[in-house]
Amino acid sequence: MTVHNTQRPHEAGRPGFAEALEPFVARPEEPRAIQLLTPEGRLVFPPERTPGYDPALLRDLYRDMVVSRAFDTEATALQRQGELGLWPSLSGQEAAQVGSAHALRADDHVFPSYREHAVAWCRGVDPLDVIRLYRGVTNGGWNPEESHFHLYTLVVGSHVLHATGYAMALAKKGSGAAAVAYFGDGATSEGDVAEAFTFASVHDAPVVFFCQNNQWAISEPVERQLRGPLYRRAHGFGFPGVRVDGNDVLAVHAVTTAALEHVRAGNGPFFVEAFTYRMGAHTTSDDPTRYRRREEVERWRARDPIARLRVHLTDSGHASRPFFDEVEEQARALAHRVRAGTRGMADPHxxxxxxxxxxxxxxxxxxxxxxxxxxxxxxxxxxxx
CATH class of the missing domain: 1.20.5 (Single alpha-helices involved in coiled-coils or other helix-helix interfaces)
Incomplete structure (x- = not known):
């Protein structure tokens, strides 16, 4: 595992990330999601007009999504078998997390909530350190100074204030780094998040507010939380916001890269709404069949982010069977390591x-x-x- 920094110089004639995003920022009244790769695996624009398009990057994105899902699946099974006290699954949100994580620089600081397991993986955090938290053998699990990936926050929305304060400090030091706060649609209803938006806006804090709108705040649907598209909340606080197809890893990467360029330039905060879906339960203590329809789940299953990218990699000739087999083997190896490591984990004194x-x-x-x-x-x- 390594901390990724996949930003590359733009090829001649290819639009930059910020330029590609500008039309959507200029017309915030249009609630359409930015998309570069359709659910069928086809590029919306030719490769030379697609910001950030790079076959090597696509393979890295695919690998990390598959490995993250394998880790999540194994952790869910371990909880069901009594090895963990709780587990919040990320299934369905791999593209939102992996795509955004790959846009980060090594010196950026990440403030997660409690479901960002794929971001943790991309930032170099050992999955067993995440497991320790949910097994109850540690109060933290990892050293944020090593990965710039801060500790999970179970108090909904409070860490968004932490990210804003940290971003303000980064700006005062002139470090050039940015902060990113990950949270869900339900957190946007919290007062802490509104306060963070205010502070970030008036102080031009270099922070990206990355909201994974997975449609459900536990059992409360997003339409019961607000009127209108969620990303428009940013405009009321005086900074831009856009909606991106959260199951399109390529679009998420491009949008997050553009958002980071925006905040690094001293333009203040940026809000990204990754429109995605929570395929599993809110946590393993939840029963989603009591509040959502099977048809809804199946409709989103057809938009699976991993399958979408695999189709594109295959059809474009950027990957073949040996690559996919290698990735599957890596995913299985990690799952086995997580299972063995969890069962052999000693209780603390x-x-x-x-x-x-x-x-x-x-x-x-x-x-x-x-x-x-x-x-x-x-x-x-x-x-x-």
């Missing part, structure tokens, strides 16, 4: 909860740790669970 409360030692925490241990020593055998 009971006092580990006091570790990493502060970056350095703290007298009060040390006192509380000693009181905790003394309580356990008070039992006859000196041990208790």
């Amino acid at each position: 009971r006092s580990a909860v006091f570790d990493h409360v502060y970056a350095e030692g703290h007298a009060l925490v040390d006192e509380e740790r000693e009181q905790f241990e003394e309580y356990h020593r008070s039992f006859a055998d000196g041990e208790t669970e």
Whole structure:
């Protein structure tokens, strides 16, 4: 796993990312999603007019989507077998996550919610570190300084404020890096998100607000949350927003790249609505059959992002059977490693909860740790669970 930075110089005559996006920003009243690759796997424009079109990039995008889905499928099975306390599936949202992650630079900072497993993979986070969080053996799981992928946030919408504050600091330091906040359609109804939009707008923060509109906020459909297209909320706060086909990995990559170019240039924040679908349950504690129709699920299944790109890779001659077999083998190997690693994961010592409360030692925490241990020593055998 490596942190991807797939931005490449534009080929002669090919439109730049920002130029390709400009018509959609200029006409925000049109609620159509930006699309470069149709559900049938055909390019909307010729390759030479498609921003970011690169066969090597397409293969990388396909590989990461397949591997991420395999990880997600394995983690879901592990939870059903009692190995994890909870699991929020990303199934159906691979293109939105992988396409956007590949647009990031290594020095950009990512602020995820709790479903961005594919982004974590693309940023170099070990899947077993993600598993540790949902197995309950850690309160975090990975070091954000190593990957610039910050910790998962289960409190809906609160991390969008964190991303905005971090972006403001990046601008003050003149680093040239950007922050990206990932959240769902339901989070846009939270006050924290509205506050983040306000702060980002008035301070021209270099932050991309990346909303994965997967149509459902747990059991609440998106049409019960707002009137009109979701991306238009950005315009009320004074910055641009667009809707992209979230199952079109090529379009997501192009739009996110353009959005990052916009914020890096000092133009303030940018809102991306990736129009996609949550194929599975909200989490493994949820039963989506109680609130959505089978016909709806099947309609979106026909727009599967992985199948779409595979058809294009095959028809265009950019990939053949040996490549697809290699990817499948990599996906299986990761799934096996995750299963073995999860089952062999040791429980932490009971006092580990006091570790990493502060970056350095703290007298009060040390006192509380000693009181905790003394309580356990008070039992006859000196041990208790």
